[in-house]
Amino acid sequence: MNKSVEIKNLDLEFGAVKVLQNLNLDIGKGEFLVLLGSSGCGKSTLLNCIAGLLDVTAGQIHINDKNVTWAEPSERGIGMVFQSYALYPQMNVEGNLSFGLKNAKLPKDEIAKRIKRASEILQIEPLLKRKPAALSGGQRQRVAIGRALVRDVDVFLFDEPLSNLDAKLRADLRVEIKRLHQNLGNTMVYVTHDQIEAMTLADRIAIMRGGQIMQLDSPEEIYGRPVNKYVAGFIGSPSMNFLEGRIEGDVFLVGDLAIPLAGYEFASGNAVSGEASLGIRPEHVVTGELVGNAPFQIDIDVSLIEPTGSDTLVDCEVAGHPFRVRMDGQAKIKVGERLRLGLDLSKASLFDKTSELRL
Amino acid sequence: MVDITSSQLSGPQGPKPRKALSRRNILLYGTLFVVTVYYALPLYVMIVTSLKGMPEIRLGNIFSPPVEVTFEPWVKAWAQACTGLTCDGLSTGFWNSVRITIPSVILSIVIASVNGYALANWKFKGADAFFTILIFGAFIPYQVMLYPIVIMLREIGLYGSLTGLVIVHTIFGMPILTLLFRNYFTSLPEELFKAARVDGAGFWGIYFRIMVPMSLPIFTVAMILQVTGIWNDFLFGVVYTRPESYPMTVSLNNIVNSTQGVKEYNVNMAATIITGLVPLTIYFVSGKLFVRGIAAGAVKG
Amino acid sequence: MADARPSQLFRNKSAKIAAIPMIVTALFVFVGGTAWTIVYSFTKSGLLPRLKWVGLDQYERLWSTKRWIVSIENLMIYGLSMLVLVFVIGFILAALIDQKIRFENTIRTVILYPYALSFVVTGLVWQWILNPEFGIESIVRSWGWESFAFDPLYNADIAIFGVLIAGLWQGSGLVMVLMLAGLRGIDQEVWKAARVDGIPAWKTYIFIVIPMMRPVFITTLVLVVTGIVKIYDLIVAQTGGGPGISTEVPAKYVYDMMFQANNLGQGFAASTMMLLTVALVVIPWAFLEFGGSKKRG
Numbered sequence: 001m002n003k004s005v006e007i008k009n010l011d012l013e014f015g016a017v018k019v020l021q022n023l024n025l026d027i028g029k030g031e032f033l034v035l036l037g038s039s040g041c042g043k044s045t046l047l048n049c050i051a052g053l054l055d056v057t058a059g060q061i062h063i064n065d066k067n068v069t070w071a072e073p074s075e076r077g078i079g080m081v082f083q084s085y086a087l088y089p090q091m092n093v094e095g096n097l098s099f100g101l102k103n104a105k106l107p108k109d110e111i112a113k114r115i116k117r118a119s120e121i122l123q124i125e126p127l128l129k130r131k132p133a134a135l136s137g138g139q140r141q142r143v144a145i146g147r148a149l150v151r152d153v154d155v156f157l158f159d160e161p162l163s164n165l166d167a168k169l170r171a172d173l174r175v176e177i178k179r180l181h182q183n184l185g186n187t188m189v190y191v192t193h194d195q196i197e198a199m200t201l202a203d204r205i206a207i208m209r210g211g212q213i214m215q216l217d218s219p220e221e222i223y224g225r226p227v228n229k230y231v232a233g234f235i236g237s238p239s240m241n242f243l244e245g246r247i248e249g250d251v252f253l254v255g256d257l258a259i260p261l262a263g264y265e266f267a268s269g270n271a272v273s274g275e276a277s278l279g280i281r282p283e284h285v286v287t288g289e290l291v292g293n294a295p296f297q298i299d300i301d302v303s304l305i306e307p308t309g310s311d312t313l314v315d316c317e318v319a320g321h322p323f324r325v326r327m328d329g330q331a332k333i334k335v336g337e338r339l340r341l342g343l344d345l346s347k348a349s350l351f352d353k354t355s356e357l358r359l
Numbered sequence: 360m361v362d363i364t365s366s367q368l369s370g371p372q373g374p375k376p377r378k379a380l381s382r383r384n385i386l387l388y389g390t391l392f393v394v395t396v397y398y399a400l401p402l403y404v405m406i407v408t409s410l411k412g413m414p415e416i417r418l419g420n421i422f423s424p425p426v427e428v429t430f431e432p433w434v435k436a437w438a439q440a441c442t443g444l445t446c447d448g449l450s451t452g453f454w455n456s457v458r459i460t461i462p463s464v465i466l467s468i469v470i471a472s473v474n475g476y477a478l479a480n481w482k483f484k485g486a487d488a489f490f491t492i493l494i495f496g497a498f499i500p501y502q503v504m505l506y507p508i509v510i511m512l513r514e515i516g517l518y519g520s521l522t523g524l525v526i527v528h529t530i531f532g533m534p535i536l537t538l539l540f541r542n543y544f545t546s547l548p549e550e551l552f553k554a555a556r557v558d559g560a561g562f563w564g565i566y567f568r569i570m571v572p573m574s575l576p577i578f579t580v581a582m583i584l585q586v587t588g589i590w591n592d593f594l595f596g597v598v599y600t601r602p603e604s605y606p607m608t609v610s611l612n613n614i615v616n617s618t619q620g621v622k623e624y625n626v627n628m629a630a631t632i633i634t635g636l637v638p639l640t641i642y643f644v645s646g647k648l649f650v651r652g653i654a655a656g657a658v659k660g
Numbered sequence: 661m662a663d664a665r666p667s668q669l670f671r672n673k674s675a676k677i678a679a680i681p682m683i684v685t686a687l688f689v690f691v692g693g694t695a696w697t698i699v700y701s702f703t704k705s706g707l708l709p710r711l712k713w714v715g716l717d718q719y720e721r722l723w724s725t726k727r728w729i730v731s732i733e734n735l736m737i738y739g740l741s742m743l744v745l746v747f748v749i750g751f752i753l754a755a756l757i758d759q760k761i762r763f764e765n766t767i768r769t770v771i772l773y774p775y776a777l778s779f780v781v782t783g784l785v786w787q788w789i790l791n792p793e794f795g796i797e798s799i800v801r802s803w804g805w806e807s808f809a810f811d812p813l814y815n816a817d818i819a820i821f822g823v824l825i826a827g828l829w830q831g832s833g834l835v836m837v838l839m840l841a842g843l844r845g846i847d848q849e850v851w852k853a854a855r856v857d858g859i860p861a862w863k864t865y866i867f868i869v870i871p872m873m874r875p876v877f878i879t880t881l882v883l884v885v886t887g888i889v890k891i892y893d894l895i896v897a898q899t900g901g902g903p904g905i906s907t908e909v910p911a912k913y914v915y916d917m918m919f920q921a922n923n924l925g926q927g928f929a930a931s932t933m934m935l936l937t938v939a940l941v942v943i944p945w946a947f948l949e950f951g952g953s954k955k956r957g
């Protein structure tokens with residue numbers, strides 16, 4: 001079997017509150033899996049269940065083909081990194097790295113060897129004698145990662161490890177974590193509410209909502225073919241535009257527009273008539289010289305522009321729905337100007353009105 | 360995703376089985392039970408003793424519940440028990456304590472809250488220096504300041520009077536209360552204060568119309584702290600009042616420890632409970648706020 | 661800013677007026693009163709304070725008085741035992757209560773209620789419970805153990821421990837509450853990290869949690885020590901200093917000298933010694949706490 005972590009029919013309740021319900025998840029060996037979802041959706045709870053820090057209400061957890069449902073966290077072959085770093089403040093970096101190993105009665109030279117390796121990988125050798133209080137946020141998180149590293153385990157669990165850092169450091173450390181994964185090849189389960197982190201790091205992303213996994217797929221798939229309206233709106237920034245209308249035959253009717261559905265791949269193979277939402281990402285709207293190539297074109301009035309440097313976001317209205325378009329930062333547009341947009345349905349998404357599932 | 364039903368799972372699943380009577384639980388709850396009983400016992404002993412007649416006390420043990428409940432000790436403790444001098448029970452002391460506590464609590468809270476407000480929002484030069492002295496003053500043993508205050512009170516003709524004692528309580532309540540109010544007012548959003556100033560409100564206007572209405576919880580905490588502290592005071596009562604205006608704690612001590620006559624333990628315990636009744640009631644009623652008060656006493660500047 | 665700035669003195673006038681009680685208290689009572697007492701401890705004051713200098717005479721007399729020596733010894737014995745026990749008991753209770761137990765509120769309420777009671781009430785209850793004729797001793801004897809002896813309040817050798825029992829009963833709830841607040845203030849993720857590291861709970865407490873609670877320990881220490889030095893009402897109510905002088909304490913010495921023995925000079929010298937004891941604890945603490953960084957607090 002090539003599974004590293006298997007979660008089977010997992011339930012978790014805090015008293016009467018059901019946080020996780022019948023959750024199943026398989027994580028492959030060496031995979032980087034990101035649990036992504038808004039705050040309070042149960043990501044940390046799931047991670048804590050894997051770590052053994054929470055007693056599950058029902059179901060099983062297997063790690064490396066061993067049923068560890070009742071095992072202590074330290075016996076599960078995991079290492080964990082926390083948002084608040086959770087370093088032991090009264091011990092220096094070396095002490096932090098070695099405390100667990102000493103407690104497990106590992107021989108001295110083995111401990112020294114592991115600390116040396118971890119501190120080389122993470123480049124924290126000059127910091128070994130310092131106390132956590134004398135480290136910057138980024139250095140602290142590196143030490144926290146080191147504490148997981150010295151445990152010499154196959155599975156690393158990260159609970160929003162970068163959330164306490166400022167934007168620049170977050171980007172740097174993100175790259176380092178990715179590199180670490182490439183070099184070590186361990187299984188990593190990574191919790192975040194930041195979709196950029198998720199997209200850049202993950203082999204697969206599990207989008208969670210209300211204690212359930214909405215979609216489990218590669219970043220490209222989640223971005224390109226979201227399974228429901230929630231995932232579609234959650235992923236992507238600025239978020240997807242939705243036009244509420246109905247499908248009739250091979251056109252989508254919204255307001256007085258009839259958008260041809262040619263090029264759209266229906267999940268069921270052929271078109272389904274009925275009420276639906278059409279989702280189009282701002283960056284998938286065609287502008288400029290290429291507009292002429294788009295199968296469907298429409299003229300709009302620019303109501304607001306938000307330059308961000310590399311791109312310019314243009315706000316307008318399409319058939320009475322607010323609509324955003326991402327344009328090149330170089331494009332010269334003014335408020336009130338008329339602009340021609342092209343829509344390409346091959347990159348769009350259609351969702352059923354009531355079930356909100358992808359059509 | 361494949362859905363497997365639970366029945367298909369084999370091996371450990373669900374919560375780790377734990378015995379309700381594990382060794383850990385027996386030890387934990389056992390210890391806590393013994394501890395709780397130990398702390399509760401004196402209150403129980405006080406109550407049962409105060410409800411027994413003297414013959415029963417001489418025969419039985421102090422933990423056994425009263426065979427024949429009598430309230431006579433309570434009546435006697437309240438109205439007839441003898442201190443060294445008089446025999447009118449605790450009632451005089453009780454009313455003295457009321458007459459001391461009410462004005463002391465009001466005066467000390469008014470002064471300290473205004474002080475704390477001035478320190479938090481109207482910093483003026485030297486304010487912090489005085490405040491630091493005040494806080495250090497809280498650590499000076501009272502004994503060091505006892506006599507100088509006797510002299511000061513004598514100078515202004517208040518030595519031995521209830522007013523004098525009220526002033527003493529106000530002085531010694533000032534450090535902790537000022538700290539309490541200063542910290543609380545500092546924690547309020549500063550924009551509120553600034554907005555009021557922009558609107559032209561002055562020192563007192565802001566205090567009465569904004570600070571006081573927003574600070575009722577902290578005033579309650581201060582009140583709990585002060586009522587308990589002042590009611591329980593013994594030292595200042597003995598030093599700064601005359602026997603006819605002794606507070607309740609002093610009368611209680613004089614009743615129980617007076618050497619004349621036969622010891623009436625039931626009356627003594629009734630008197631002890633009556634004296635403890637006010638702070639106990641406050642404690643049981645106020646709960647969390649009381650804890651907040653003592654925690655506030657422990658926080659640093 | 662540049663022109664016609666109002667005089668410094670009248671800026672924030674209302675605030676300054678409002679602060680007058682604080683200023684008067686700080687300067688006249690706390691600083692003035694303390695200085696006055698220290699100064700007069702070098703005089704031959706008897707019934708009334710008199711500025712007749714006698715140098716260190718009062719202190720020499722103080723330290724050659726049996727009762728004062730016994731008072732200091734008692735304070736040491738009581739103080740050290742109290743300190744150690746109140747911390748051990750307070751911390752253990754807090755740690756037990758922190759185990760997500762049932763009835764937490766009830767248990768906490770019961771452990772803390774003695775702290776709401778005055779020392780006089782505390783002293784009198786324990787005087788009654790420790791009464792050998794009716795209390796614990798008589799009960800154990802009535803169970804058949806005829807030679808059982810537990811009469812701390814009547815046995816000069818151990819009388820101070822009778823007071824200690826009462827003091828612990830009254831004060832340990834406070835320490836428990838402070839320690840519990842400290843424990844609850846610890847980042848829960850540190851506990852999780854320690855569990856992942858496989859550190860047993862007791863080791864986590866000793867090597868990680870307790871070191872992290874240093875500020876709480878120090879604050880509690882200062883609070884407890886200043887409370888111990890002030891101990892007075894408890895003794896007066898429970899033992900009256902007896903049997904003999906076996907439970908005398910400095911605060912009682914001061915009161916008796918000042919207001920009963922008409923020996924103010926002795927009272928002043930003794931109270932100055934008490935001040936010195938407190939200063940030995942408070943000043944290093946203040947340096948530790950506020951000396952390092954002026955910004956905090």
Ligand SMILES: Nc1ncnc2c1ncn2[C@@H]1O[C@H](COP(=O)(O)OP(=O)(O)O)[C@@H](O)[C@H]1O
Pocket residue numbers: 014017019037038039040041042043044045046
């Ligand atoms: N110890 C707890 N007791 C009760 N409810 C909890 C507890 N921990 C978390 N929850 C609830 O479980 C839900 C999921 O929490 P969590 O897993 O921490 O969310 P997140 O996805 O932000 O990490 C939240 O609604 C939270 O309120």
Ligand SMILES: [Mg+2]
Pocket residue numbers: 043044045160
């Ligand atoms: Mg979380």
